[in-house]
Structure formats: C-alpha cells, structure tokens
Amino acid sequence: DLGGGTFDVSLVVVENGIVEVKASHGDTHLGGDDFDRLLIDYVTKRFKEQHGVDLKSDLRATNRLWVAVEKAKCTLSDRPFAGIREEFIVGNHHLDMEISRDDYEETIRPMLRKTMDTVHACLTDSLFLPKAIDKIILVGGATRTPLVSQMLQEDMGIEPHHEISPDLIVSMGAAIQGAAISGVKTKSILVDITPYTFGTRAVGEHEGMMTDDMFVPVIKRNSSLPVSKEELFYTYHDNQEKILVEIFQGDDPLASDNIFIGDFWIKGLSKARAGSPILLNLELDINGILKVTAKEKTTGLSKTVTMDTTKKGNVSNLEERRRNIAAFLEEDEDAGGEADAFSSDIEDKQNLIVRAKGLRKRAEGLLSTVNEEDAAELSSILEQSRHAIAAQDWETVARLNESLSDMLFYLED
Template sequence: MGQDTFVSLGGCRFSPEEISAAILSELKFQAEKYLDRKFSKAVITVPAFFQDHQRQATIEAGKLANLDVIRIINEPTAAAVAYDTKMENNQRILVYDLGGGTFDVSLVLVENGVVEVKSSHGDTFLGGDDFDQLILELLFDSIYNKHQIDLSSNTAIRYRLWKAVEKAKRELSDSPFAKIQEEFITGDIHIDFELSRSEYEQLITPILMQTLDCVHHCLKDAACLPSSIDRILLVGGATRTPLIHSMLQKEFGILPRHEINPDLIVSMGAAIHGAVISGSKHHSILVDITPHTFGTGVLEMEESGANPEKYIPIIKRNTPLPASKTEAFSTVYDNQETIEVTVYQGENENVSDNFL
C-alpha cells in the first residue's frame, strides 16, 4: 500500500489501493446482504508499523469503495479491544500479531476500563507468506535435484505449487508430517514430497528470530521487563504455528493465549470500536499511539557551516493519540517573510532519510 506499483490482472493494471478497494467493496456487499441494510462508514485496521503514506492509501482505498473511513486503528490495538471484553483483572498484554505479509507487536495496558497502547514495533515486510516462500524454494530445489529442471521462474507452476505449499503449512500446525502431491506439473513430472514439522521449523526459525528482535525493541521502548507481562495474545493465522507458541513460552514463561480466533479477533475489535463511535456503550476506553516519530527539517548552523539535513523530532514515537506538540525555531535572517515547513516521519537524524 502507498507504493507506486501495479498488478496485472486480466490484461489490466491495478494499483494496491484499487485491489484493496475491490476487497472492501465485496466485504461491504456481503455485510449489507447479511444484515439487510446499507453501510456508508467504516473503521479499518492497519498494521501498527504502517507508515503515514500507507495509512493514507488505505483511506483512499475506502473512498474508492464508497466508504467514509471514520477511523484507522492499529491491528494489535483492535485485537486488545476485542480481548478486553473477556478481561477480569487489570493486565499488561503483549499482542503478537503475525499475518500473511506483516508483523506487529504491541504492549497494551488494560487498567480500570482503559485500553492503552504503551509501545509498538514491527516489520511491514515479514509474515506467513515468507514461510510459504521458504517451503516453495525447498520444493523447487527438490524438483531440480531429481529432474535437473528449474521451474522456479514459471509463474503458472509457481502459483499452483504455492496453493499446495500453503495447504501443507496449515497441516503442519496439527500434524508432524505433511505431503505435497501434484501430478503433471510439467510434461510427465509429478511431485510427491513429504515435509516434516521439524524440517519446517528449521526453515522458519531465522524469521521467527526477527520477530523476537521486534518484541525486545517493543519492551525496551516501554521500559518493561519480560517478567512483567501478564498475558500474550496471538493474532493472525500464522500464529497457529506450534513453534511460535513454544518460542514465546520459553521467552516469557507463560503460555500464549488464542482462545479468540486469531483470524477474526482484529475485525471483532474494529467492530466494537465502530459500535462505540456510533453511540453504543462499551466499558473500555481506547488510547492508541503513533508508532513512528513525526518531525521537521531545519537548517542547523555548525562550526563547519550550515547543515540543511537536520531532523528535529516533534511528536516522538509511542506518543499517546491524539497528540499536539509545539517547538520554537528562528528564521535564518531578520525580517524573513516566508518559511517552508515540511513534515517528516521517521527516526533518522538526517531529514532526507525519513519519509516526507
């Protein structure tokens, strides 16, 4: 989302916003059909580590689907809102959200009816699809070793095997072995490949270590020790992987919770938040944060000369929303009549290394 890329389908080119709008339109149609009423407004969730331009692209997708997007909320936050309906005592919750293409982790404090996000971290290019890719590459290597033919660049074969790989990945959540069997992949080549859960776990361990690094960053930002976490909430279909459960249990000493369907909990939280906005009563108050720093660029005078690349943070990441901050700056020379104020998002000291 928010990138200048296009997908070719049926001889036409579509932007990510147009693809997203098509999905939203279908969801809108199905909801109106099921509830027998029209909808014009929506609460949409996004990965917590989405940049601002990605959030704006999501809003644009809503407009293309004839929806007034009244609120964008972070997916881990929405999950915490849904989970809060089952909360009995005040809790400090770690929300581990591993979806198909993104990973987010948030530390959420639920106290006296207030759901407050203390910190968030993540990777917008890491998810369960990476698991599929690793298995797929293993499968192509097996085909090459057996038949001396490289099929990895064949788009049609790649898509066909991807569907079989995803099915096998799901089976490995509940079984120690999974078979991938496909006939006549090309010519007279057939596939009969068995993957064990232990082999699969060896493949994905480096990716899961990356998610654990994000978890540590999240805890550090909130000045929170692992021992102070009361519960771990799993979100996203990829969290059904048993290795994730054992990894988090080993790290925190507590068993992750997934009593609410990890595929649905985010949408449930969004629905609850939408109901609150429309006037329904709910005992929780949501306090979200900005996962990135917002600031501006200035001309800094140094001994070696002027530095036009200085970035000054104004609203720092993990600041509760809504937020308003002010900062005082001087003009370059007296009686200067105009200035240019640019807003950037990011954590780098050089302004050009951040997002405009």
C-alpha cells in the same frame, strides 16, 4: 501480530476500560508470505534434486506451487506431516512430496528469531520487563505455527493465549470498536474452549531421568472448540507389534499424576526397527467427546476410539485424591512408625503409590496374554508390591516399581 505480509508487536496496558499503548514495534517486510517463500525454496530444491527440473522457471507451475505450499503450511500447524501433490506440475513430472513440521520449522526458525528480537525491542521501548507481562495474545494466521508459541514461551516465560482464533480476532475487535463508536452497548464474547489439557503417556526424560510415565500434551487447555491436533511418536522396541494408547487429562509432567480418561491397544504393527513413526490424533468437540486415532504411518494401520471426557473426574477430584493420599501417609507418620529419609517426604510416597497403581493396571492387562513363566513373575511382583505398600516399605515399593516397569517394556512390544 504476525499476518501475511507484516509483523507488529504492541505492549498495551488495560485498566478500568482504558487501553493505553505503551510501545509498538514491527517489520513491514516479514509475515506468513515469507514463510511460504522459504517453503517454496525448500520444495523446489528437493524437486530439482529428484527430477532435474527447476519449477521456478515455469510461471504456471510456480503459481500452482504457491497454492499447494500455503495449504501445506496450514496443515503443519495441527499435524506433524503435510503432503504436497500436484499432477503434471511441469511436463510429465508430478509433484508428490511429504514435508515434516520439524523440517518446516527449522526452515523458518531464523526468520522467527527476528520476530523475537522485535518483541524485546518493544519491551525495551516500553521500559517493561518480561515478568511484568500478564498476557500474550496472538493475532494473525501465521501465529498458528507451534514454534511461534514455543519461542514466545521460552523467551517470556508466559504461555500465549489461544482462546480466540487468530484469524478472526482483528475483525471481532473492529466490530466491538465500531459498535462502541455508534453507541451500541457490547456484551462479552462467549468462546467455547477446553479448560483441560489432553495427552498421552510416553517414554521420555523427566528431571534428568528416563521414565515410561512422561505425559505428552496433544490438545492444550484454553484451545478453542472444536479442536483437532496430531502429534508424532515412535515405537520403542525392534519388531514391536502392538502399542497401548493411554489418554490422560491434566497438566502434570507425569501421566500417573493426571486423570486417566481411557486406553486401547493398536495391534498388528509391521515388524520394523525401533523408531517406527506412530501418529496420534485427538479431536475434541464442544460436547466433550474426544475421538482418539492412532495410526502407523508406514502402513496406514489405524484404530479410532471415542471417549466421553465429561464423565471423568475433574481437576478438583484429582487434587482431593492427592490430599487424601497425603493425609493417609501423614497419619501413618503420626502413629509413631519409624521412618527413614526416603519415606519422610509425603509427595514421594504419593508418587510411588500412584505409579504402582498405573503399572499394576498395565501388568494385569497382560496376564492373560503372556506365557506362564512371565505371568507367574508378574503376579509375584504385583503381590510383593501390595505387601510393601501395606507395610509402608517405600524403598521396596520403588524397587518393585522399577522391576515391573522394566518387565513391561519387554512384554508390551
């Protein structure tokens, strides 16, 4: 429970309707207000460097800053950047500053580490090990900071629950307890959540190797609805003029192993060096309608597309598809075909086929836009890939996947 001014941890055992508190620990001088204070120090330091004026010396400016900083802190829970803008905050000086979530989280990280020390102290008092914990429930608005969940998951090995708003959970519990004391029978509370994770495909590291098929979650499963989340990505090439935004549903670390929801191009990006920031915003409503917005941060160029997630395959469909591919490959082995060590693993074959299909879709979308020479080379690789899959030549399929992936990197910029 990380509130405005205090921090508490309780380990409870719930069995047969009885709640037993095994241990509690806390810090009555640590909370969201302390995060505000650190953020104010950060802002005033930067402002003094820019204008030579100490905002803390002006009481009125300080009061305005408290309000602005608290609002920015809340924004950073769901967005990678937040702006702090106050006109004539002191004299003729305006406050116009942008803060990144990374800078904010690094500022408060030492304080959050203290909360983790308290969590472990509570475990020690209760004589429980982290692996014995079934659920972690977050309480208090300050727990919305993504770094809180990240540190808990890293330390405890459990993903905290987000089904109920941390701002409302205490009042809801108090209402239920009050009803129980007064003799009113309470029913289960229905909270709309998304059972699925939604994210995009990006370039990144997977199992120690770079891949262009990494899945990056944006909206995580069990998030309460409606929900809006935004993450920061970067262009991969110098002078990259367009980006293919692909949306997937699932929890597999590889995008091609998840359910494809839809895609679109955002074109006309400014010619800049690799690493130009791109903001990706996902908004999901209670009807399963997903609004996806990609925006070039430096120019404001953006494109928004609406996708209906209810008409796509669900997780069971994905598992069935994987089983069918595995069965197909097993039948090929049973037929007596000679298999080498590379092709003996059904999962490897399945991943090769799924990745080949994903690369094929991207390549086919480029055939009409590239020059004749590149189009001919793409067509040749696609044809070779089809023949290799039909012949179950998995080494060749893997090699062609890499060749096609490398070629797409250059053609898509």
